[in-house]
Amino acid sequence: QITLKESGPTLVKPTQTLTLTCTFSGFSLSTSGVAVGWIRQSPGKALEYLALIYWDDDKRYNPSLKSRLTITKDTSKNQVILTMTNMDPVDTATYHCARSYLSTIYYFDFWGQGTLVTVSS
Amino acid sequence: DVQMTQSPSSLSASVGDRVTITCRASQGVSNWLAWYQQKPEKAPKSLIYGASTLESGVPSRFSGGWSGTDFTLTISSLQPEDFATYYCQQYKDYPPTFGQGTRLDIK
Secondary structure (H helix, E strand, O other): OOEEEEEOOOEEOOOOOEEEEEEEEOOOOOOOOEEEEEEEEOOOOOEEEEEEEEOOOOEEEOOOOHHHEEEEEEHHHOEEEEEEOOOOHHHOEEEEEEEEEHHHOOOEEEEOOOEEEEEOO | OOOEEEEOOEEEEOOOOOEEEEEEEOOOOOOOEEEEEEOOOOOOEEEEEOOOEEOOOOOOOEEEEEEOOEEEEEEOOOOHHHOOEEEEEEOOOOOOEEOOOEEEEEO
């Protein structure tokens, strides 16, 4: 059974750095072709792709947010970590992690439920 | 970025109805199009990829089609568990982009 679960702070202040962790099971990020990405969902807005990391540690970022994002992985812990700097109230959203495969990259077949992050002073 | 425009934004229907949701891409994405279902407080669930290929375990009442830059998700006979929000996503062009969602409510 494949599961992904996001964790992190529920409230951050403007200008702070957000760190989110995706802990997954049922697959390995050391398997060739596997990738894990982050997508966020703001109230009243479309889903927005943020970043993705491949099994070989290659990384991709949404150009609109690239300067603020860092994605890393800890294969031994089955975790992917996303950091986002200089948080703003417009970054208030539910943040999801999801699995993808090289053969259909950026199509996400399994998602986590998401974690709601509110940015407010 | 490729813009994905879904219509309608909301839809009311009854159990047993046939419904179709449309997604239009602002430029060609071939068949690199996925559909997801999301219920409140739940993870999005993948339904269809490659515009028309059903994910394993997805009921056959769901189907996907496409012509040019227009894509459709059809539910042939609505079941109570189908009332949810549906999103399309293109994954041909970078960055991948999503439609704004179609909320399907019980009439």
